[in-house]
Amino acid sequence: MSLSVVPAHVLQVGIAAAEGDGGFQAPGTADFYWPVFGGDSNWAITRPGLVMFSSVAILAWFFVTVAGKLTIVPNKRQWMAEQAYGFVRNTIARDVIGAKDFKPFIPLLFTLFTLILFNNVMGVLPFVQFPTFSRIAFPIVLTLIVYIVYHTVAIRRKHGVLPYLKSLVPSGLPGWLIPIMFVLEFLTYFFIRPLTLALRLFGNMLAGHLMLLVFILGGEYLLIHGSSLFIQFSGILGLAFGVVMTFFELLVQFLQAFIFTLLTALYISDAVAEHH
Amino acid sequence: MTGNITFLGYGLAAIGPGIGVGLIFAAYLNGVARQPEARGMLQTIAFTGMALTEALAILGLVFAFVFKG
Numbered sequence: 001m002s003l004s005v006v007p008a009h010v011l012q013v014g015i016a017a018a019e020g021d022g023g024f025q026a027p028g029t030a031d032f033y034w035p036v037f038g039g040d041s042n043w044a045i046t047r048p049g050l051v052m053f054s055s056v057a058i059l060a061w062f063f064v065t066v067a068g069k070l071t072i073v074p075n076k077r078q079w080m081a082e083q084a085y086g087f088v089r090n091t092i093a094r095d096v097i098g099a100k101d102f103k104p105f106i107p108l109l110f111t112l113f114t115l116i117l118f119n120n121v122m123g124v125l126p127f128v129q130f131p132t133f134s135r136i137a138f139p140i141v142l143t144l145i146v147y148i149v150y151h152t153v154a155i156r157r158k159h160g161v162l163p164y165l166k167s168l169v170p171s172g173l174p175g176w177l178i179p180i181m182f183v184l185e186f187l188t189y190f191f192i193r194p195l196t197l198a199l200r201l202f203g204n205m206l207a208g209h210l211m212l213l214v215f216i217l218g219g220e221y222l223l224i225h226g227s228s229l230f231i232q233f234s235g236i237l238g239l240a241f242g243v244v245m246t247f248f249e250l251l252v253q254f255l256q257a258f259i260f261t262l263l264t265a266l267y268i269s270d271a272v273a274e275h276h
Numbered sequence: 277m278t279g280n281i282t283f284l285g286y287g288l289a290a291i292g293p294g295i296g297v298g299l300i301f302a303a304y305l306n307g308v309a310r311q312p313e314a315r316g317m318l319q320t321i322a323f324t325g326m327a328l329t330e331a332l333a334i335l336g337l338v339f340a341f342v343f344k345g
Binding site: 029091095096192196199200203204207258259262263266 | 316317320323324326327330331334335337338341
């Protein structure tokens with residue numbers, strides 16, 4: 001697949017003079033398909049799949065062993081677990097959903113947050129370096145869970161499907177506005193929200209990792225195949241900027257885990273609200 | 277020089293959300309500077325607004341890949 005990204009073209013123009021082995025191959029979406037076992041079949045175990053399995057195992061081991069021996073004076077691991085739990089419980093769940101209804105949703109939100117954060121950080125962890133959520137299937141599954149949860153909660157809270165659909169339209173609107181608002185709100189609740197929830201995580205992880213690939217592979221190519229000292233120096237600059245962007249990626253990865261959980265809490269708070 | 281026009285289109289489409297996200301965080305900084313105790317509440321609102329604005333840019337990114345072929 002010959003997907004070209006703009007920075008790669010800039011690079012290609014810069015090294016047009018330097019004849020290499022077929023030129024610079026710009027990184028693309030094909031770099032994200034990486035079967036490990038099972039070859040090209042639909043049931044192949046891919047690299048992101050392996051990362052996901054191991055992350056679930058590691059997270060489960062971490063939290064189960066921490067919860068098994070809680071002490072009043074926490075050790076280092078218990079402190080980390082408590083910080084993460086306190087952050088999700090207080091900053092996300094309680095502040096967004098409200099003190100009355102937030103308790104049943106803490107496990108879901110905490111699981112989402114830790115799983116997404118851990119998998120995102122895998123994107124820059126040396127030797128793993130694959131953000132699981134840059135494959136669209138993983139965000140879709142998480143979003144499906146969230147989608148089912150917030151609709152189910154809303155239907156149960158509003159005592160049926162029809163009252164739920166009615167509650168989508170805010171009260172006190174003039175009559176001619178109601179059908180328009182209903183269509184807009186229906187689209188928002190049933191299509192736009194899950195779509196953007198999945199695509200936001202996927203898009204950020206894909207674009208971020210692609211950007212790192214461009215800087216590091218491009219810098220490496222310029223450094224090794226560059227014909228003059230100036231081009232090789234710009235290769236070093238590219239690599240250095242790749243390091244800077246790696247730290248920026250860490251920030252984005254945390255932010256995306258936070259936003260996904262925050263939006264989940266927000267949708268749930270809409271579902272449990274008495275009025276629209 | 278070869279390329280794909282969709283990426284130019286995505287670059288143009290990202291201008292609007294970029295300005296929008298900037299405005300949101302400018303307002304957030306202003307709010308926190310005026311009332312530091314409102315930080316927690318403003319943070320949630322700011323990130324929610326950012327997520328909504330950013331959704332447009334992300335739709336653009338996805339459509340750039342969809343319409344590429």
